[in-house]
Amino acid sequence: MTIQLTERQELIIKIVQDQGPITGEEIADLIGLTRATLRPDLALLTKSGLLEARPKVGYYYTGKSLSSKLSEEIKKLKVKDFKAIPAVVSDKSSVYDVIVALFVQDVGTIYIVSEGGILEGVVSRKDLLKIALGQVDIHKIPITVVMTRMPNIISTTPEESLLAAAQKLINHEIDSLPVVRPVTVEGRERLEVIGRVTKTTITKAFVELGADKLIQRGERP
Template identity: 35%
Template structure:
């Protein structure tokens, strides 16, 4: 498995001195803790580092033989994607709120009468709409949703790395997976949490 230059630097730091807290590592790198959080999660997930509560991170050892770049990053998301929570564009705001919490998801994908993707609604969208509308039964999902073509979609044959880069680039938590031959047909979803879970499962 290939680590980034920053990840390699973190490994060398902890080889030389362990334990170090996230704040201490960030300070030595002249970066913020949120900037390196993803690196620390990955290195912990692949068991190069171990995180000890109230102590910090310690060097655990190179576990590269057991994990390959291919397994972690080049796997198609068809193997890890999840079912999408879908709602009709003529559903009410109240229905959208109920569905989001009943299914415990962060995003609802909105489809039209032909089951074609036309938009999405996030928790933030619902919260904002709830504050701005006294009668949630009178507001339709189509009014508060983010509309196509302002939605980034992915296909099931794309790799974990490709999709992860899109999630980071567009600063979103979830992306709809669509049929490659029918780009407005939703077949599932992929989230930041699911990708992180994938890394943990491979450790």
């Protein structure tokens, strides 16, 4: 809870939870105070969203705490406002080429694209470490052999919430989500890569939140 409630306010909430909808007069009678005395408390409780008041009906409990309002603010944050530039390589690359690109771009996961930035696959450091350990010539193996292919790639979109993207990272135990938009190529529906959301993206958002910068960002038009 962001706001510390007084004992009287806690009591009002309890009464409304048990007996709501209930009028302000009735609450005042139960507590043994006047309606006027309770006015600031009822104003605070309705303003904060804990209670709602309906004319001719009275007060009822919404179950919304300030922390759930905060959670609503978090849910409004969009992928498009936080996404990073995608790290991509051509699907003509060898495994060796991709490892070099991974080091040069200093990313943990790289996207494999065909002409026009169309998403074909995803490769992580873990995949590349596994292949590098094998007794194979990584210069000769095409990346398409080892990558995770469409349609088995978990992705996100600019309009998706950052929270939903973070949940995908956790639930699927992956480090990186390509941000995609649908395009039609030669009559087929494909996905163009336009960004990435990683655990680094989420960690940066968390830091902004703690530094009190994220909410303002969320309010940008």
